[in-house]
Amino acid sequence: MADRPRRIFHIAKELNISHTEIIAFLNEEGITVGSHMAPVDDKDYHKILTEFSKDKESIERYRKEQMRREIHDTRFRDTQ
Secondary structure: OOOOOEEHHHHHHHHOOOHHHHHHHHHHOOOOOOOOOOEEOHHHHHHHHHHHHHHHHHHHHHHHHHHHHHHHHHHHHHHO
């Protein structure tokens, strides 16, 4: 584990999701969590990453595509 324990709200920030989603996921997995400030061990951290990193990748891909479209539209408007 890192020098400081990983807390749920830090993981949520890293994955750009709500801490309530992580808490709900952990509760479904049978892991009791007191609050968003609760520390998470390495095993649970990797479970969270496995579950939510797929979503993060698709969200990042969507955002990049949106930016490409916006840049293309702006350039197209500027040339007219």
